[in-house]
Amino acid sequence: MFFAEVLLSCLIEAPLLPPIVFRNHSTSTPRRKAVRESAALPAHPAPAPLAQRASKTRMKLVGLTGGIACGKSTVTKLLRSAGIAVIDADEIAHSVTARGAWGYRRVVAAFGPSILSSDGQLDREALASLVFRDAALRRRLNSATHPAVGLELARQILVAWLCCRPVVVVDMPLLFESGFARLTHPTVLVACSPAVQLQRIMRRDGLAPPAAEARIAAQMPLEAKRKLASICLDNDGDHEALAAQVQQLVQRLWRRAWLHRVVLSPLGLVAAAAAIALLW
Ligand SMILES: CC(C)(COP(=O)(O)OP(=O)(O)OC[C@H]1O[C@@H](n2cnc3c(N)ncnc32)[C@H](O)[C@@H]1O)[C@@H](O)C(=O)NCCC(=O)NCCS
Numbered sequence: 242m243f244f245a246e247v248l249l250s251c252l253i254e255a256p257l258l259p260p261i262v263f264r265n266h267s268t269s270t271p272r273r274k275a276v277r278e279s280a281a282l283p284a285h286p287a288p289a290p291l292a293q294r295a296s297k298t299r300m301k302l303v304g305l306t307g308g309i310a311c312g313k314s315t316v317t318k319l320l321r322s323a324g325i326a327v328i329d330a331d332e333i334a335h336s337v338t339a340r341g342a343w344g345y346r347r348v349v350a351a352f353g354p355s356i357l358s359s360d361g362q363l364d365r366e367a368l369a370s371l372v373f374r375d376a377a378l379r380r381r382l383n384s385a386t387h388p389a390v391g392l393e394l395a396r397q398i399l400v401a402w403l404c405c406r407p408v409v410v411v412d413m414p415l416l417f418e419s420g421f422a423r424l425t426h427p428t429v430l431v432a433c434s435p436a437v438q439l440q441r442i443m444r445r446d447g448l449a450p451p452a453a454e455a456r457i458a459a460q461m462p463l464e465a466k467r468k469l470a471s472i473c474l475d476n477d478g479d480h481e482a483l484a485a486q487v488q489q490l491v492q493r494l495w496r497r498a499w500l501h502r503v504v505l506s507p508l509g510l511v512a513a514a515a516a517i518a519l520l521w
């Protein structure tokens with residue numbers, strides 16, 4: 242993800258941010274607390290002032306994450322149907338590991354041709370069963386895929402900025418693990434209870450309990466993510482309950498979006514340059 246950070250920092254005015262130090266909920270200022278309460282979304286510790294200042298100097302880049310099978314893709318669909326641009330890191334990971342692509346070549350170099358199925362594509366099921374039970378192999382897969390994922394992610398964010406998108410959500414399972422969260426604000430977590438998570442992953446992927454538990458254990462624990470996220474969507478209920486929370490989130494994201502659209506978009510920057518040139 243480092244490539245993405247460097248490119249974005251150059252292109253969208255944001256300096257490389259130092260790690261964010263999160264404040265405890267109880268130390269929030271009254272104003273910030275009021276804003277969160279008015280949004281009526283479950284709120285978690287607020288990010289440090291530096292992250293907030295940086296977020297005002299670039300396109301509004303929102304991080305969306307959650308435990309495996311907690312409902313990120315479901316939230317992504319709801320956001321997209323509400324007109325919000327969402328960049329999906331899983332989709333990118335699939336496209337950069339398609340046969341012949343840069344990520345594909347790196348994975349084959351790292352794991353050998355035995356990881357290919359008879360049609361020459363990556364055997365994703367075999368790869369998943371390897372990496373979700375072995376942390377060293379998972380690190381090897383991450384090293385092989387993440388440079389290509391980071392570059393494509395940066396390209397898609399640049400395209401969204403050039404299209405004057407005021408709000409862009411990045412759906413990334415490893416948002417906190419990869420450090421990419423430092424470039425996003427707010428960070429939104431989709432969470433559910435361990436029992437519901439296990440049941441959903443077993444049902445969706447047809448996994449037995451040990452395999453499902455291994456996949457859950459391959460990521461940062463949900464409780465740790467809760468402490469890092471600035472907004473939490475509770476997905477223990479039905480689809481309607483989730484949709485209602487997403488609707489509130491959408492309203493909150495559109496707030497002050499005009500500032501990003503008008504002032505910090507390419508059009509805004511061209512207009513500012515033209516005005517300066519005229520006044521010179
Ligand atoms: C392991 C792979 C082959 C499994 O492919 P598959 O099509 O079965 O699953 P899919 O890509 O849809 O991922 C499903 C979920 O698994 C989890 N997951 C995927 N990769 C990882 C990983 N490296 N570490 C922890 N969890 C992961 C995420 O929650 C993701 O949403 C694939 O996920 C992969 O290539 N992963 C490495 C790239 C990566 O890190 N992707 C995550 C986005 S950056």
Ligand SMILES: Nc1ncnc2c1ncn2[C@@H]1O[C@H](COP(=O)(O)OP(=O)(O)OP(=O)(O)O)[C@@H](O)[C@H]1O
Nearest residue numbers: 308309310311312313314315441445478479480483
């Ligand atoms: N509120 C809900 N009620 C019932 N089922 C749900 C709900 N939310 C999500 N699901 C189901 O749970 C499963 C996991 O959801 P989803 O695919 O959105 O999770 P994800 O976080 O994107 O997963 P992954 O980490 O594997 O990409 C899916 O089968 C989805 O239909």
